[in-house]
Amino acid sequence: MNGWAETYRQRVTTADEAVRAVRSGDNVWVHAGCNNPEEVVRAMVARASELRGVTVSHLMTFGSAAYADPPYADSFRHRALFTGANVREAVNDGRADFVPVHLSEIPALLRTGDLPVDVALIQVSPPDEHGFCSYGVGVECTKAAAERARTVIALVNRRMPRSLGDSFIHASRLTHVVEVNRPVLELPGAGRVGPVARAIGAQVASLIENGSTLQMGIGEIPDAVLLFLGEKRDLGIHTEMFSDGVVELFERGVVTGEAKTLHRGKIVASFVLGSKRTFDFLDNNPFVEFHPTDYVNDPFVIAQ
Numbered sequence: 672m673n674g675w676a677e678t679y680r681q682r683v684t685t686a687d688e689a690v691r692a693v694r695s696g697d698n699v700w701v702h703a704g705c706n707n708p709e710e711v712v713r714a715m716v717a718r719a720s721e722l723r724g725v726t727v728s729h730l731m732t733f734g735s736a737a738y739a740d741p742p743y744a745d746s747f748r749h750r751a752l753f754t755g756a757n758v759r760e761a762v763n764d765g766r767a768d769f770v771p772v773h774l775s776e777i778p779a780l781l782r783t784g785d786l787p788v789d790v791a792l793i794q795v796s797p798p799d800e801h802g803f804c805s806y807g808v809g810v811e812c813t814k815a816a817a818e819r820a821r822t823v824i825a826l827v828n829r830r831m832p833r834s835l836g837d838s839f840i841h842a843s844r845l846t847h848v849v850e851v852n853r854p855v856l857e858l859p860g861a862g863r864v865g866p867v868a869r870a871i872g873a874q875v876a877s878l879i880e881n882g883s884t885l886q887m888g889i890g891e892i893p894d895a896v897l898l899f900l901g902e903k904r905d906l907g908i909h910t911e912m913f914s915d916g917v918v919e920l921f922e923r924g925v926v927t928g929e930a931k932t933l934h935r936g937k938i939v940a941s942f943v944l945g946s947k948r949t950f951d952f953l954d955n956n957p958f959v960e961f962h963p964t965d966y967v968n969d970p971f972v973i974a975q
Contacts (some may be wrong), residue, residue, distance in 0.1 A: 675802040679718055679842045686714035691846035692822045695723045697789040700781075700816035702728035703753075704912075704944050705856045706809040708794040710828035711849060712738075715792070719746040728786070730774075730811060731755035731889075737765050752777060752812075774911060774921075774941075775968035778815035792818035796831040804839045806857060807831035808950055810940035810961045811911070821845050830855055832953045837962035849867040858944040860916060863869070868895040876900050882930030886910040886973075887917070889944060900925060907930040907931035911967055914945035918952045933975045934960060941967045 679834035685971055693699060693715055700907040702708055706901040715725075716737045728750040729736050739761035748765035751758050761767035772780070780786035793813055795804035806814060806828065817823050825845040844850075864872070872895025877887070879900065880952055884907035897916030900906065907928040908917055917938070920926040926937045938959045943949050953959055 672788045675798075675841070675843050679798065679802070679845070679848060682845060683848045684851055686710045686826075687717070687850050689824045689902055689952055690715040690718060691719065692824065692847060693722065693725065695721075695725065696949055698726045698728065698787040700791045700813065700820065701727060701729040701732060702791075702793040702806075702813045703807065703811055704732070704942055705858065705950075706794045706807060706813070706942075707732045707734060708792050708824075708849075709856070711792045711824055711826050712877045716747070719743045722746045724748070726750055726787075728752060728788070732757060734857065734863075740764065750851065750854045756973050771802060772895075773968065774812070774873055774964040775810040775970070776965070778965040781812060781815040781819050782807040784819070788816045788820050789795050790822045790823050790824065791817040792826075793817055793840075794828055794933065795840060796833045796948055797827055797829060799833075802842040803829070803839040804845070805833040805835075805844060806840065806893040806961070807834055808953065809835070810836075810838050810963050814838075815965070817844065820949050824849070826851055828853065828855065832950045833955050834953050834959065834961040835955065835957060836962055837966070843915060844901070854947070857946045864891055864895045864898065868892055869898065872896040873899045879903060881905060883907070884909050884931055887913050900918050905930045908940065908966070909934070909973065910939075911941045911964055912944055913938070913940050913949075914943060915949050918945075918949050921952070921958070928958075939967060 714820045725747050730753040736757040739749040739758045798804050824847040827850050868891040875896045876899035879905040887910045905927045941964050
């Protein structure tokens with residue numbers, strides 16, 4: 672057995688045992704979006720009576736964010752780098768702190784310690800034969816957080832797709848491993864577009880030329896625009912996130928990346944929010960490169 676593999680097996684534990692590494696006063700980073708390691712987060716919240724002054728930071732997550740609820744105010748305080756639906760009430764009520772910051776700036780703040788992180792709760796794919804786990808459906812800022820953290824608690828999911836690019840962490844960096852085999856979280860309401868959004872999407876799509884490189888945001892309007900691009904040619908993608916609509920355009924031969932001046936013939940992104948269709952498309956696909964947000968969202972990179 673490889674040295675890393677033996678160490679990995681020794682670090683496999685339960686979620687309840689793993690989160691005992693979280694201490695009062697710690698700064699905890701939680702993997703965002705569809706990567707949310709729910710089992711580990713729930714186990715951490717279950718220790719609320721033993722913890723005081725733990726700061727929990729993340730981008731948008733799905734599902735429960737109980738650490739931001741009033742009963743846990745003495746134990747946890749949320750630092751919101753993106754105000755998602757599950758923490759909006761806490762921010763509005765003053766129980767959480769919103770930090771206005773560009774996505775491109777967050778990895779550097781994590782690496783320097785200006786945005787402190789002691790514990791990173793992440794979700795990754797199983798290690799390959801060389802010991803590398805993929806961050807799967809989301810690299811975003813979590814790669815930087817895991818590099819800085821004292822403790823890395825990894826939910827290793829057998830169903831997490833293996834994204835390529837700058838999207839790996841070696842198993843030797845995982846201080847605690849919780850193995851699961853369950854579906855990856857999907858974007859609630861993925862692909863649902865109403866009539867008003869469709870009208871806006873059609874108008875925006877009419878302004879997009881063949882060979883354009885696209886950046887998509889989160890929400891109904893970007894999804895609506897993608898619905899009306901089926902007759903375009905050689906579109907490219909350089910975006911912090913994409914979802915099912917991009918997969919549809921790739922399968923129809925619309926997204927080729929052949930007109931891009933940087934990463935020609937590749938989709939470049941930092942995370943995906945979508946359904947299993949997108950996750951399957953991403954898995955071991957050399958057409959897609961994931962990079963952290965300090966690269967993907969860097970204006971100097973985008974300008975190229």
